[in-house]
Amino acid sequence: MITVAIVGASGYTGLELIRLLDRHPEVVITSVTSEQSAGKKISDLFPTLRGRCDLLLEPLDPAAIAAKAELIFTALPHQAAMAVVPAFLAAGKKLIDLSADYRLHDPAVYGAWYEPHRNPELLQAAIYGLPELRREAIRQACLVANPGCYPTSIILGLKPLLDAGLIDPATIITDSGSGVSGAGRSAKVDSLYCEVNDGFKAYGVGGAHRHIPEIEQELSELAGQAVTITFTPHLVPMDRGILSTIYATPIRAVTTDELVSLYAAAYGNEPFVRPLPKGQFPSTAFVRGSNFCDIGVTVDSRTNRVIVVSAIDNLVKGASGQAIQNMNLLCGFPETQGLEGVALYP
Numbered sequence: 001m002i003t004v005a006i007v008g009a010s011g012y013t014g015l016e017l018i019r020l021l022d023r024h025p026e027v028v029i030t031s032v033t034s035e036q037s038a039g040k041k042i043s044d045l046f047p048t049l050r051g052r053c054d055l056l057l058e059p060l061d062p063a064a065i066a067a068k069a070e071l072i073f074t075a076l077p078h079q080a081a082m083a084v085v086p087a088f089l090a091a092g093k094k095l096i097d098l099s100a101d102y103r104l105h106d107p108a109v110y111g112a113w114y115e116p117h118r119n120p121e122l123l124q125a126a127i128y129g130l131p132e133l134r135r136e137a138i139r140q141a142c143l144v145a146n147p148g149c150y151p152t153s154i155i156l157g158l159k160p161l162l163d164a165g166l167i168d169p170a171t172i173i174t175d176s177g178s179g180v181s182g183a184g185r186s187a188k189v190d191s192l193y194c195e196v197n198d199g200f201k202a203y204g205v206g207g208a209h210r211h212i213p214e215i216e217q218e219l220s221e222l223a224g225q226a227v228t229i230t231f232t233p234h235l236v237p238m239d240r241g242i243l244s245t246i247y248a249t250p251i252r253a254v255t256t257d258e259l260v261s262l263y264a265a266a267y268g269n270e271p272f273v274r275p276l277p278k279g280q281f282p283s284t285a286f287v288r289g290s291n292f293c294d295i296g297v298t299v300d301s302r303t304n305r306v307i308v309v310s311a312i313d314n315l316v317k318g319a320s321g322q323a324i325q326n327m328n329l330l331c332g333f334p335e336t337q338g339l340e341g342v343a344l345y346p
Contacts, residue, residue: 001026001028002026002070003028003029003071004021004027004028004029004030004069004327005029005065005069005071005073006018006032006033006073007033007060007074008034009032009075010036010037010045010057010185012184012185013098013315013319013323014032015046015048015049016316016319016321017075017323018046018053019320020316020320020324020338021324021338022053023341025337026331026333026337029053029055030069031058031064031065031069032053032056032058033057033058034057038057039057041055062084062087063087069093070093071093071327071330071331072088072093072095072096073096074098074099075098075099076099077099078099078114079101079115081097081099082099082101082117083118085097085119085122094143094331095142095144096323096330097143097145097146098146098320098323100210101117102122102123102143102145103126103145104123104214105124105217107120107123110123114210125142125143126141126145127141127144127145128147128218129145129146129147129323130322131329132270135329138326139329146319147214147318149315149318150176150211150231151211152293153243153244153311154176154219154231154244154310155215155222156273156293157246157309157310158219158222158246158308160262160263164262166250166252166254166306168249169223169225169248170228171247172227172229172230172246173229173246173247173248174231174232174246175232175245176234176243176245177244178234178235178236178241179236179238179239179240179242179284179314180235180238181315182240183235190235196235197237201234201235202232202233202234203235204233207230207231209231209233216229240288240289240315241284241285241313241314242314243284243309243310243311245307246307246309248306248308254299255299256299259299259306260277260278260297263295263297271335272292272317274294276295279298284311285343285345286343286345287311287313288345289313289343290313290316290317290341290342291321291324291341292313292317293311294310296309297309313343
């Protein structure tokens with residue numbers, strides 16, 4: 001049994017952490033924080049938690065929080081996380097950060113896409129927390145950088161192809177659509193109901209989205225060479241879910257049967273990645289509320305392109321569920337513990 005704290009519990013990822021940890025038999029949540037809502041019960045902010053988690057939200061005091069928890073989840077915006085992560089590490093705590101602050105290895109790259117990094121010395125110590133890539137390193141880590149939602153769907157979609165050297169990495173294009181919860185819970189005009197309902201739009205067009213360097217970093221390591229991609233995200237009028245459609249040119253003739261077999265072999269032992277049979281492609285409806293990533297693959301022989309389609313719940317496998325998967329690895333629990341639930345459907 002371990003005690004955990006959730007720093008930044010008043011957002012959607014904080015709520016999702018509580019929802020999932022509530023059914024984890026080895027976890028007790030001892031502290032939840034929020035600067036704006038300190039003094040209120042978390043269940044006052046999220047009535048779904050009534051009678052399950054009624055903790056008072058606390059202001060962010062690293063020393064006080066560290067005194068009550070063995071493991072810390074930081075679910076803060078970028079820049080805010082790096083202000084407190086060093087204090088938790090100095091207190092000897094294991095930490096899983098859900099922001100972007102520790103995902104990029106190179107502080108110059110982080111500075112180019114965000115702002116100058118306050119503790120760049122921690123970037124090399126942080127382990128990128130995609131279990132399907134770095135399971136053993138995660139087990140030994142003190143600081144895990146939980147991946148972004150778009151990167152999770154894209155990296156898992158491409159890993160078997162890059163591992164096998166079957167595609168030209170210079171030809172990768174991906175279009176990804178996300179539910180509105182990916183924008184967070186704070187009030188923004190672009191996230192208002194009247195702004196998103198009955199609409200479907202691209203944003204961050206032309207290589208502007210901040211997840212690009214994270215995606216390219218991990219794909220480059222898989223490919224063994226520098227990879228630059230074309231990535232266009234889209235906002236979809238639904239609460240949650242990400243669907244990524246990925247295109248690449250094969251370096252030799254391949255068939256759909258060969259690729260279906262490749263994905264089945266690559267992910268056959270992975271508890272949360274479900275490669276689909278030939279001719280089947282994923283839907284966000286079938287992963288909603290779950291920690292699964294569903295992947296379908298085919299060959300467009302007319303254009304000589306491989307097409308991969310992947311689906312995740314952006315709040316679960318794309319954020320809080322993956323964080324708990326990382327926690328299980330860090331703490332020596334079964335990797336699937338607390339995450340066994342099937343998707344919510346319909």
